[in-house]
Amino acid sequence: MANRLGNATSPYLLQHKDNPVDWWEWSAEAFAAARERDVPVLISVGYAACHWCHVMAHESFEDDDIARAMNDGFVSIKVDREERPDVDAVYMTATQAMTGQGGWPMTVFATPDGDPFFCGTYFPKAHFGRLLESVREAWRDKRDEVVAQGAKVVEAIGGAQLVGGPTAPISAELLAAAVGNLLKDRDKTYGGFGGAPKFPPHMGMLFLLRHHQRTENAEALEVVRETAERMGRGGIYDQLAGGFARYSVDARWTVPHFEKMLYDNALLLRAYTQLWRLTGDPFAKRIADETTAFLLRDLGTRDGGLASALDADAAGVEGLTYAWTPAQLAEVLGDEDGAWAADLFGVTERGTFEHGSSVLVLARDIDAAEPSLVARWHRVREKLLGARASRPQPARDDKVVASWNGLAITALAEHGVLTGNEQSRAAAIGLAEVLATRHLVDGRLRRVSRDGVAGEPVGVLEDYGCVAEAFLAVHQLTADGRWLESAKALLDVALAHFGTGDGGFYDTADDAERLVTRPADPTDNATPSGFSSICAALVGYTALSGETSYREAADAALEKVAPLIGGHPRFAGYSAAVAEAALSGPYEIALVSEKDDHGELAAAAYRHAPAGAVIVAGEPDRPGVPLLADRPLLGGLPTAYVCRGFVCERPVTDAGELVAQLGSKDA
Template identity: 40%
Template sequence: MNRRRVALCLLLCLTIAQGGGVGAEDRDDAQAAADVSPTDPPELQYRLAAALAAMGPDYRPRTEHLLPDGRPRYTNRLILEESPYLLQHAHNPVDWYAWGPEAFEHARRENKPVFLSIGYSTCHWCHVMERESFEDSAIAELLNTHFVAIKVDREVRPDIDHLYQNAVRLLTGSGGWPLSNILTPQGETIVAGTYFPPDDFSALLEQVKTLWQEQPEQLRIRVSEIAAALADKLAIDAQAAELGDGIVDQAVTNLLEQHDELQGGFGNAPKFPHQPRLALLLDHALRRDDHAALTAAVFTLQSMARGGIHDQVGGGFHRYAIDNDWLVPHFEKMLYDQAQLARLYLAGWRLTGDPELARVARRTLDFVLRDLTSPAGGFYSATDADSEGEEGLFFLWTPDELRSVLSPVDAELVIALYGVTEAGNFEGRNILHLPIAPESFAAAHGLSPIELWQRLDAINERLYRHREGRPHPHRDEKILTAWNGMMIIALAEATETLHEPRYLSAAERAAELLWTEQRPAPGRINRVYLNGRTAQPGLLEDYAFLGQAMIALYDVTGEQRWLTRAREMADALWERFTDENTGALFMGEATAEIPLIARPQDITDGVMPSATSATLQLLATLTRRTDELEYERRANSLLASTSSRVAQVPSTFPSLLTALNLMRHGDTGQVQYAARGAVRAVTRISARNSDQSSPGDDAGANLVIDLTLRSGWHINAHRPLQDALIGTTLRMPGDRMDWRMAAPTYPPPELLRLGFQREPLAVYQGRVRIDATLQPTSKHRAAGAWLPFELRLQACSDAICLAPETLVLQVPMPTR
């Protein structure tokens, strides 16, 4: 199967033919050393040698250029870096620089163009271009002689990647990795593309070199045109547009039109999960009881869970599928995918009660805790697609191998369940998947769905132990603050939803690691933690997602320290990243040391929610949890800076619209806040029978609302003594024919006299508990494990009474 995706850019009138993708020619290493080894200053040579020696005796250089004793023939400046991706290229014959002022100063001093290569350590096509071009001695000589070569890890510097991806998309119509961008010494794009076969790459370098030397003025005119077009593309119109519920409805309608009703997902192959889109559909389904949105989102979640994109043995998800059926994945596993998908499967389970979705969420989280967690408690970034030089080999199976690991009965069951054949479905081997719906397979084999899952879990455990004996794909062990923040959020949410205290322990441990190791000073966060060292100033997304993580922990535990930390992150990011002219936010802090043709902003969603939407969500949650009015002002300012663009193509901004729903309509879920955080409501529900069985019998369930009021605040009792006051009332809204709530039990009120009030008041203060009994009205209840309740209250302090508020609390019903 030819999976090459070649993106070429036309530079002026030069056209480069697409090549056949063959590997670089073999050359004599001694000749290569004479041809391309750079002449480094003695001080640099000493630093490189010391860094290489520090790698230790077990170090295995990633290069084909080795001396007879196994030492690398070449060592470049990347050996001094912390990034796993940059270290992968430390022994290329290319004289790489890391992104920084030294590289651009060199380019300006010698009047050379810059070759910028951006990728990440688990990128399959990055590895291909490395083998074909960056390990090729002739190409290396061309780069070293006529260019200044810079390597960037897009996971460490997404702001640089964002900016130059825009340049690639502007010139070619698409982007991706590896990103190949030739720049002026001032950082302006000359030509751009992604993966280039070696013949095409050599031809491109030769023609840029010729133009740079022989037609510099013509080239600079073209560069100025590209820079101006890119600046226009990046410019943000700060004029506010009115964004109401209708804009969310429009976005949902557009997404449903793009939804693939046959296989799930959006559009044709390659199929990405597009988590921000699914999150908006599920949020809309919850808030508006939108059956179409729920059906589309859950169908996609089920399709992915049953496909090869889901690691059926070890849990977790690969990055995307190259086909429409979700069968053949690109085998990388990224932390940000696990974090987002775990939350989506949790949300899907809460809305439908489908145990398959809860199982997938649990297995995804368990994969992270087992295989992507550092000894210190942080979460690693990714695992590679390749092992033993082949893509996906670690994850593939043959029938004979399954039979050698399992009992005959279990082997035949799993061969049938996972669609395993002698011919295989990927290069002669099998990607395990579920071609038949599990409930249908169970019925055909005389099993209940629960029995099938229990049996399959035991089988998968044996297969996992066997697979662990294979050579593993590379694991990128850098700990990124933003991605760890996303994982902490998922674990915190799963703590309550799945009743798993160990998830909370893992989330708190990771949060403490980030706070103690990644926070060099109050109000400052670094981005990367690797090998016990912290590096790289944090970007907007690091502050925003870490702030959200602290909020998630505060919601689960009620501990004030998490809220205090979230506020520190929100205040710091506003100080460091705000565009004072527009109210928008930049991805990174301003710096004059390194040329950037524009200071990038992150507004539209990609594989992750945009940093802008993450910030908006953080500000919206703080608005409801604190009495600091400034958070609401900042949220409105940020929304105004983006609203005109959102209004034009709303479906491009699903995460921002999800945050808009939060701003306008409040939180969803079991924990809610009123009176700007002065009142905290936590809802829980349990089966009335002692073994916590499902309320499918007539036993019903107990509903408990626990309220905690800040000192100096009270809410009116259920029956106030004055007719004009709003009493605290719990009700079950909507037409719920499958459940009935008996009259709630309210606590006895306290009598309170205030200085400005002659008559005593009947109030609740401190800790308040409201109980109710739920009874099923039918044995065939409507699908859905999520029940809504409305809590009406009015909060007052000694000095002020706030307007009445209604909290909409959603609670999952108990399961076996």
């Protein structure tokens, strides 16, 4: 036997290729080997940027004695949860059902048929060694009980999936109740929701911004503004290079868990961009601009995609790249600037992190300071960033995940069109080309690619939803009918192969690999669920195409998730945001001119468009662009058409009149 991960495409699996463990990749052959040897399966699930995954690897999987016990008593399978979210979803549900909590690394003991019978997360070396022996003894001496336990777990997790269940219509009352329930968890002191550990509530922020725009609810906007400021000034945000970490270990947003994930930064880019659109707050725009720069600079891959994540660790030490002491600041900046920077960034002798070091926060309001101080701030940042580059740097997981790149495309398209940032616009289009040419194989999506080559894992529902929504964003950006057609093709696959038959969706296709259960989870967690992302694309596609059958599918799905939206909005943020767009209309805004010069009309439309509106600008009757069909110019001038449910206001050529139409609740 031997470790079989040397030819894996996943950076996470490759991190384990030199372990003395006889690892298998997830495969039918691995389970067949377990049946042939008559041993249980040990499934270890994690991802490349996971700190505690690294800890367990160093403590246990690199240890010869632990590896010997694993090799003698088990068939051990290593799974990258980002490549196989379907496998992760099934066994995470089992882990949560058995332990009341979940996380990574996830450690699952299963029968050779894949039925889980004992689950957990991180185990220290001594505990893990004893656990291996206990499970091996149970398999030998109490086989019937173990198999029966596995069958019960499979039955339980199958019943935990939301396929049937109660439904409710999407209504203003439902969304008001969702806002009320969300605000009950508001942290009025430090922003965000709940206590430590505190995750960036990006999808909830998008929901609240859309709700505010539809209803003028002032508290909804204030919660987003306060949360955005607290996060953007906190240690969860990289004050030197931009970009957000995965979460804060404390309630104050001071000390992050240092990995930076593509999906968090894409969703937060949308939230900060939309906050700036609604308020004009220069702080929000700065964070959006810097997050864009981080995405394109630090996550851009040589083959044109965006990498998945930066690791939490550098040289095996968490936060080594990012933390500072006052002496280190003075060494780089000199005593005077060093003391000034220590005050500005909250760096103290006692420290806020480990070993007397501090994570940089923005302890003073520098954005509105006099120009000389702002210039000093920028100069200090550049010097510190240059010095930081000489430190050990976090590893990068450079696989390209379809759904997460889809989230980034939508965010970059919005940022580009709203701020006029041409780099964002170009990046959105370029990334869409990567997904269309590399990840679409014979009409079906592949989940990941690396070094320009698509991997074997097939796309799950979130890939179809996020990529379809991204293609719709690029269609609006370019007025190119190709992207609308491509989005339709993805939605047709989703409806045909992922539908439950009663308005809902499974996470995996009907012709995908069969697991012990077929996951169907509508909850939004770190990323939008496949359920909510496909609803978003269905709503947007209908508004852009006029094909109402897709809206009917979206409405049926939203009715299924409505009880979750109303009762547990923290776990349905993206669904709630989609519901806001659906309830608003969404508005359909067409801007026509002879030379694609829409001037003040375009600026007014993008700045004042109601929640979730679709906007396309181009010459009249451009082929493949239904929203521009039969839209003549008035007097040869650029002309705007504002519609809702395909019923249109009179066309206008004046920006002020357009703003008035967009502000009308009866448009």
